[in-house]
Amino acid sequence: MAQKAKGKKKVKKSNAPEPARKKATKKKAVKKKTTKKRTAKKTIQKKAVRKKAAKKLSPRAKPGTPPHKESVLIEPGPPSISLIPVEEPAANEEAIGTVTHYYSDLGVAVVQINKGALKAGNTIHVKGHTSDFSQQVESMEYEHQHVDQAFPGQAVGIKVIDHAREHDIVFLVK
Secondary structure (H helix, E strand, C coil): CCCCCCCCCCCCCCCCCCCCCCCCCCCCCCCCCCCCCCCHHHHHHHHHHHHHHHHHHCCCCCCCCCCCCCCCCCCCCCCCCCCCCCCCCCCCCCEEEEEEEECCCEEEEEECCCCCECCCCCEEEECCCECCCCCCCCCCCCCEEECCCCCCCCEEEEECCCCCCCCCCCEEEE
């Protein structure tokens, strides 16, 4: 039987030169810029200068002194949000609400009732910038429940025959 060699085999080194190693380069020290800290006194002085400039731009009259300019009375304009319809209703129509949303896949308009009551079977007229149609109310829902009557403050879903758009006005035809 042959005996197995024990231990590590010796590896001969070649006579080839070793690859050159990179020398470690030293990083240069970066000097940090010193920031000047403002003293509390300078900050207070700057605020005082700003206040003086503001007083010069908008002088306030002291009580008992005559004003420099005549006071102007500005009258308030119309309210920014009103429940008054933009479109004028016909003689036999009354504005009862506005369209807040339209579901095109269902053909349902969500109508916010502002005044008056709306019942199933009533005739409504939907009028807006591009919408203008009349129909009889056949189906009406409030909070996913079928209802026959809607009152002010409720937003009801009504099945409509044509496309209704947001902000269209809903009139009740008498």
